[in-house]
Amino acid sequence: MTEAAAAQRLSSPAAPLDADDFANTRDLLETAALAYGDRDAYVEADGSRIGFADWVARARAVAVDLLARGVGKGDVVALMLPAGIDYAVCYAGAAMIGAITTGLNPRLGPLEVSGVLAKAAPALVIRDEDLGLPPVPAGLDVLPRSALPTIAPSGIAVPYVPLGRSDPVAIIFTSGTTGLPKGAWFDADNLAAFSRSAGVMSAPFDRRLTATPFPHAGYMAKLWDQLVWGIALVASPVPWSATRMYEVLRSQRITVGGGVPTQWAKLLDEPGVSRESLPHLRVGVVATAPAPPELVERTAARLGVPLVVRYAMTESPSICGTEPGDPPEVLFRTVGRPQHGMSVRVTDDAGRPVPTGEIGRVRLAGDCVMRGYWREPELSTAAYDEDGFFVSGDLGRFTAEGNLQLVGRTDDLYIRGGFNVHPLEVEHVLTEHPRVREVAVVGEPTPVIGETGVAFVVPTHADSPPSLDDLRRWSLDRLADYKAPDRLVLLDELPTTAMQKTDRGRLRAYLEAHPAPARSTTTKE
Template sequence: MTSARSTPPLCAEEFGSTAALLDAAALVHGDRDAYVEPGVGRISFEEWASRAHSLAAHLSDRGIGKGDVVVLILPSGIDYAVCLAAVAMLGGVTTGVNPRLGPRETEAIFAQSRPTLVIRDPDANLPQAPDGYPTMSRADVTAAVGTSRRAPAVVITRSDPVTIVFTSGTTGLPKGAWFDADNLAASAAASGIMSAPYDRRLTGTPFPHAGYMSKLWDQLVWGTALIEAPSPWSAAGMYSVIRDERITVGGGVPTQWEKLLELPDLDPAAFAHLRVGVVASAPASPALVSRVRDLIGVPLVVRYAMTESPTVCGTEPDDAVEVQFRTVGRPQHGMTVRITGDDGRDLPDGEVGRIRVHGGCVTRGYWNNEVLTAESFDPDGFFVSGDLGYFTDEGNLVLAGRVGDMYIRGGFNVHPIEVEHTIGEHPDVLHAAVVGHPAPVIGEIGVAFVVPDNPARPPTLEDLREWSRARLADYKAPDHLIVVDTIPLNAMAKIDRSALHSLAQEHLSRTPIVRHRRS
């Protein structure tokens, strides 16, 4: 049975601004952990608010006020969180630069956000800010937070912008989706199984990501402690943090969960506090979901989100393993999802179409880009995503890929995610990705990239074709196989299909394309 919904210690509807909610969190949650950087330090909610007040007073002295944009180029962690809260106290708007972005994407972020101030750690291996912007160092932040000052009073409403989150820029330059306090409150209300009072959440999400920037109110109303995952990541490090920090919610990609289960002398007692695990970036196989349940007694769930709507759908702990693997669950509280054709009309269950999303978690638009904002919403107010999918008869959403990912093989449409899921179930496959590649006569072929479960015994192309044809239409079986050590990921930790297309081109330029007569 699905877990009952808990009541948060603070009610979001009682607060008119992030500043007011942060002060209330300091009083109600007090000396409970707000952030933990294992081996580095930790701060309570009371300390978080105090440091944010001191920094806000300093920023105000520097002329930062309501509506000003502040760009953070900082490592994820305590200082980033203090800066975000301080800017919010002044009615300012915070955005961050993902450390994996390059100069071109960083320059685009600055051109769109037009910041009043940049806060950057000059000692870290982080992107550089373009010339000409006022800058504050991490050392300046450290000095300011020790002054025990209070932020000036500012009139802020829940419709004032709080954060801008930029897309990864894999299909063009990054776009900045902005969110107000009503968005952040809606995200807290839609958290479902992900949030319970005083959770201790293990997170590896980069703080510039929507998974952090949109969850500020969620953390404040529930009193959630965010514990940083070990960096560099290791299974032993993850195991130690889960045990020592009494983690209740843990997230990771399938490979991380698999490596965790492979640790020698794995003690189920170390997971005594862990109530739910979250699968990120790629689907977890039914075998992995079952093994996690059997070995450490923890259900794995899946979440579907996008930069423009950090909460959309999710599975529940009691869903069948096939639901966890094949689908991304049902729309979360307050969210509505439609599947439409190119003409905007709703499609029946089982038919692939464009995913459209409506609800309180959806962005207000793209920062400083009214034209793109208008183009991205339909007349009914639904955000028109670039994702494709369909609903099952049970109401679960199945992703079919991105609009540009589909390829046409011999006149038939093939959606890579469907093929990836099927290949991923093969016992000799650890991870899989599929892209289309131009081919004479047939138009396009499917190229499968596979990380083998045992590098010494990788599957053959014929193995995967036979496996796929037994489960899918024959034309969906891959035409070419490339065995790799890892599947490349982009800055948002999703499959980097642009990199895969380049690898396919490089590989197939040296290898003749073989026509398979049966398909």
């Protein structure tokens, strides 16, 4: 789209732009700058903000600087920066010249950083020198964050670089819970598909509260979504509290809020929280853990907005989702139906579809699925079946209504006395217990019967935690007897990976260091 054509849009409502009108990310960035001008694009936790026009202007300056440093089309730029304006500017600047951005979560350790950089092979690493991040391996060029252009010279122009929709834009590394991370790469067609699959999550000029680390798929894959809809990303308060979340929701006129179930529950208990005090909020997203039906109902009654659930993974940042009109039980038990442009199958190990209600491997296809793993052609080929479906590590089943219910991962499953146990299924049941705030279930090797289940529980109230007998009775009333946990470990919080997923590897390491006693007991850590 030419600048003149983009300027014509200013006489009519600017959002949404049509993703099909744009040949590449650079054209979309330039049009969004013209269409949205000074509207907020990013608001940081300290109140710093930048509009679309200034974001793109600074990105132009970074693009010119990258070219001067020898970075060009097809080169990788690695960002070791905190989530915020500078990260967004560098991502956009790299996209303008056809460079490919990957981000490194600031929580990664030295081994993980070295592994990611070895696989990404960046031409340049842009690093915040004041965050105490792991060092960059010798031999890689590093640009300190302090050396980034902070002012965009008037009239600066980015030299022309031929770009297309099939050119890579981003590499997003997996969390590496089962080994060193793998880099899923995405092109502009992928990013356009994400904007079309957003559904209720995106509306013109949304103001979205986000705590997502920017190297995560929840940000990297959604660049076109933000530009198409004119969305402002507003940082969640750090440290989090219900009072501070309420203040940000109100003062920043947030339209799309996100949080784990306990955060939503605490928000509802805040004095003054009501539909009248949060008139702009139109939808809430539940992350990480299932939303109990009573929470969905309380939110609708108190705030007048629906909660929704989304299912995604690094290799496909859009897969399934619930809709605002879905019954509360659907949000609690399932992850909804395939989103626009996505196809989902549940199959046996040979790739044959299993009947509705039976558990199988989740496979997916569509333009939201990655193009492959960066610089790993054999691994990429092995990731897809002969029909072109990506074979995930997730296990699930379809309900009669067409909703996908996840029951765990292939590497999480444990076998107790010859019976398969899917931890996620047990976790969903234990989460309903009033004394359980968070829970993760892990299999533990045991003589004779093979493995038994250990429930790692964060209690709702530390002074009145559930007992093992409480949880076993609760489970036995709802599940097969072999699925009830045999051991309980109480924690102050569940360990998480750099991508904020439950770190089951650390839980298994705990069990190796603290083997089960002769009789099932409760352990407090």
